[in-house]
Amino acid sequence: MQPNKESLLQAVDDAVRMAARTLVRTARHGALALVDAMEYGPSVSRVGLATDTDGMPLFPNSSLSGRIEAMTRDGRAALLLGEPGRGDPLAHPRLSLTGTVRRLAGETHARCRRRYLERHPKASLYIDFPDFSLWRFEIASAAYVQGFGKAYALDRADLETRCADWPEWHAMEAGAIAHMNLDHRDATRLYATRLCGADDGDWRITGLDPEGIDLASGDDHRRYTYPAPLARAEELRPRLIELAGEARQQAAMDRVRHSGHSENEPGIP
Amino acid sequence: MQPNKESLLQAVDDAVRMAARTLVRTARHGALALVDAMEYGPSVSRVGLATDTDGMPLFPNSSLSGRIEAMTRDGRAALLLGEPGRGDPLAHPRLSLTGTVRRLAGETHARCRRRYLERHPKASLYIDFPDFSLWRFEIASAAYVQGFGKAYALDRADLETRCADWPEWHAMEAGAIAHMNLDHRDATRLYATRLCGADDGDWRITGLDPEGIDLASGDDHRRYTYPAPLARAEELRPRLIELAGEARQQAAMDRVRHSGHSENEPGIP
Numbered sequence: 383m384q385p386n387k388e389s390l391l392q393a394v395d396d397a398v399r400m401a402a403r404t405l406v407r408t409a410r411h412g413a414l415a416l417v418d419a420m421e422y423g424p425s426v427s428r429v430g431l432a433t434d435t436d437g438m439p440l441f442p443n444s445s446l447s448g449r450i451e452a453m454t455r456d457g458r459a460a461l462l463l464g465e466p467g468r469g470d471p472l473a474h475p476r477l478s479l480t481g482t483v484r485r486l487a488g489e490t491h492a493r494c495r496r497r498y499l500e501r502h503p504k505a506s507l508y509i510d511f512p513d514f515s516l517w518r519f520e521i522a523s524a525a526y527v528q529g530f531g532k533a534y535a536l537d538r539a540d541l542e543t544r545c546a547d548w549p550e551w552h553a554m555e556a557g558a559i560a561h562m563n564l565d566h567r568d569a570t571r572l573y574a575t576r577l578c579g580a581d582d583g584d585w586r587i588t589g590l591d592p593e594g595i596d597l598a599s600g601d602d603h604r605r606y607t608y609p610a611p612l613a614r615a616e617e618l619r620p621r622l623i624e625l626a627g628e629a630r631q632q633a634a635m636d637r638v639r640h641s642g643h644s645e646n647e648p649g650i651p
Numbered sequence: 652m653q654p655n656k657e658s659l660l661q662a663v664d665d666a667v668r669m670a671a672r673t674l675v676r677t678a679r680h681g682a683l684a685l686v687d688a689m690e691y692g693p694s695v696s697r698v699g700l701a702t703d704t705d706g707m708p709l710f711p712n713s714s715l716s717g718r719i720e721a722m723t724r725d726g727r728a729a730l731l732l733g734e735p736g737r738g739d740p741l742a743h744p745r746l747s748l749t750g751t752v753r754r755l756a757g758e759t760h761a762r763c764r765r766r767y768l769e770r771h772p773k774a775s776l777y778i779d780f781p782d783f784s785l786w787r788f789e790i791a792s793a794a795y796v797q798g799f800g801k802a803y804a805l806d807r808a809d810l811e812t813r814c815a816d817w818p819e820w821h822a823m824e825a826g827a828i829a830h831m832n833l834d835h836r837d838a839t840r841l842y843a844t845r846l847c848g849a850d851d852g853d854w855r856i857t858g859l860d861p862e863g864i865d866l867a868s869g870d871d872h873r874r875y876t877y878p879a880p881l882a883r884a885e886e887l888r889p890r891l892i893e894l895a896g897e898a899r900q901q902a903a904m905d906r907v908r909h910s911g912h913s914e915n916e917p918g919i920p
Contacts, residue, residue: 411740413682413731415695422691426684426729427794428745447794447802460695462682465734468870470773471680476697504739508799525696525716530777533716601737 391535399540400607402526405463405477406541407433407589407596407605410501414441414483414519415460416453425453430505431463432498435551435591437543439463439479439519440486440494442505446513450483457482461519473529481522481538485515493552494518500559500588501598543611545592550615555590558618562587569622572629573597578604590618660804668809669876671795674732674746675810676702676858676865677872679770683710683752683788684729685722694722699774700732701767704820704860706812708732708748708788709755709763711774715782719752726751730788742798750791750807754784762821763787769828769857770867812880814861819884824859827887831856838891841898842866847873859887 392398415426427448429441439461443450464476486494494516499506508514524536545551562570563586574585574597583599590596594607606625612618661667684695696717698710708730712719733745755763763785768775777783793805814820831839832855843854843866852868859865863876875894881887 411735413684413695415682415684415693415729417686417691417693422686422724423727423749424684424686424693424729425747425749426682426695426731427747428731428733428735428740428796430740446800447796455691458692460684460693462695462697464697466680466697470771471697471699472774478694478696480692480694502739505741527697527716531715 391533394534394536394540398526398528398534399536401475401528402477402524402534402536403437403541403543403593404605404607405475405526406437406439406479407594408603409439409463409465410601410603412439412441413462415462416450416483417455417458418453419455420452422455429461430498430502432494432501433589433596434490434494434497434518435543435545435548435555435589437541437591437593438521440498440516441519442498442509442514442516444508444511444513445515450485450515450517454483457484459483459519475526475528478525478527479519479521480524481520483517483519485517490518491516493555496556497589501596501603543591543593546613547615551592554615554618558590558622559587562622566622566626569626569629570597572626572633573606574599574604576629576632577606577625580604660802663803663805663809667795667797667803668805670744670797671746671793671803671805672706672810672812672862673874673876674744674795675706675708675748676863676874678708678732678734679870679872681708681710682731684731685719685752686724686727687722688724689721691724698730699767699771701763701770702858702865703759703763703766703787704812704814704817704824704858706810706860706862707790709767709785710788711767711778711783711785713777713780713782714784719754719784719786723752726753728752728788744795744797747794747796748788748790749793750789752786752788754786759787760785762824765825766858770865770872812860812862815882816884820861823884823887827859827891828856831891835891835895838895838898839866841895841902842875843868843873845898845901846875846894849873 409431412429412431413426414429415424417424432440434440461479466474521538521541526534526536570587571585573595574580575582585597585599588596588598592612594605597604612621678700681698681700682695683698684693686693701709703709730748735743790807790810795803795805839856840854842864843849844851854866854868857865857867861881863874866873
């Protein structure tokens with residue numbers, strides 16, 4: 383639900399923006415609401431989710447379950463993200479996005495298809511079927527409800543990742559992900575376990591953008607956000623090396639703390 | 652998304668009806684889609700869920716997060732139910748309901764408030780706040796997607812529980828639940844573990860209707876559906892006694908099977 387202006391909205395700060403962005407980047411699925419173009423009746427369906435590099439949600443649709451083109455007026459749509467954990471479902475964070483959907487083609491389709499498959503490898507079984515199309519959700523505004531009495535009104539700028547040179551970034555991203563996942567699985571694991579506090583697992587990178595790293599191990603999806611965003615693609619490599627160093631140092635210090643000595647510990651170079 | 656008539660819909664049978672009904676009865680939360688009465692823009696938000704005795708979904712709304720009255724045209728709404736488990740979120744069952752919402756008052760409000768609190772005890776902290784209202788979703792039609800290529804179009808009759816005398820049933824339900832939860836926790840536990848295949852836990856009954864028993868232990872919600880529905884309220888007591896006998900017999904047979912003998916087993920009367 384959109385908060386109305388008279389309601390008890392809280393002021394938006396960087397911590398709220400980061401929590402909302404992390405929710406968008408890690409959501410595996412969402413509820414997509416559309417309004418029938420003919421009769422203005424609402425419908426809602428589950429969509430699988432990934433994000434484009436700039437943080438806009440991506441989802442596939444099969445025309446067998448309804449042609450989106452016929453189910454929306456001017457492309458208008460809403461998207462609910464967030465999975466309740468234990469206890470009262472209203473006590474858990476969720477994000478209601480409002481905006482428009484557009485069907486992807488060409489270069490954008492190729493990039494978004496690749497990014498969707500990085501997050502949902504099993505979708506390779508059907509994503510190229512003729513009834514499937516890939517869509518991008520253009521966020522216009524959002525309501526972020528963190529829990530009881532904690533509601534925030536966000537706009538697109540609060541959720542969008544910016545970059546000085548997207549073509550340069552897009553020319554580099556796929557190769558950088560492949561390189562990290564092939565040759566630096568140890569560093570990738572440390573990003574997840576040391577920088578995101580995740581359990582050990584078969585961690586791989588699923589997305590790289592100027593603001594952070596998306597990681598997955600099975601159904602566990604995590605996001606590491608850099609303290610300061612990268613200005614250009616060329617800053618990525620030194621940043622990843624630096625982060626791996628920091629994560630290794632943290633791991634080493636943890637071992638010292640737990641064992642009382644650091645020498646002859648396996649795994650510390 | 653509503654299935655269109657040209658799509659590859661499957662024929663609806665009793666097993667599909669039962670799976671869809673069980674999903675409605677056990678859903679803890681859903682995504683409610685509305686269409687703005689002024690500009691026809693869609694919105695979607697999370698709602699906590701219970702059901703009325705006839706199987707129609709119930710949910711509370713706080714006017715602080717938006718007044719539903721202003722967010723829907725002619726009360727029209729859609730509701731998505733179902734939680735994806737592991738793996739591809741599109742491989743898991745979900746139900747897209749289409750219908751209208753109406754705000755509850757009087758006797759219906761009292762009954763639905765009680766049933767909502769049986770399923771969400773912590774909602775007693777806020778359900779009577781002046782900004783909270785309770786709503787009932789009148790199902791008109793539904794799309795049940797059980798997984799890839801398994802989609803069904805349902806109507807209200809496929810999901811509605813009927814009763815020859817609702818006033819008689821409603822006069823009895825609350826007392827029967829209280830009696831079972833106070834004096835027959837052992838039978839309630841057997842309904843959950845023996846008839847629904849649930850793990851042992853602090854099981855209690857959260858709802859009784861002519862078609863079955865709703866049960867909960869923490870966040871685990873289960874539904875037992877009678878092989879044949881009850882025609883009248885007076886049939887409930889003998890049916891519950893009979894079921895407890897069946898469940899005890901199953902438990903005893905399992906013990907015989909596992910131990911090779913049945914005598915001197917604790918817990919078998």
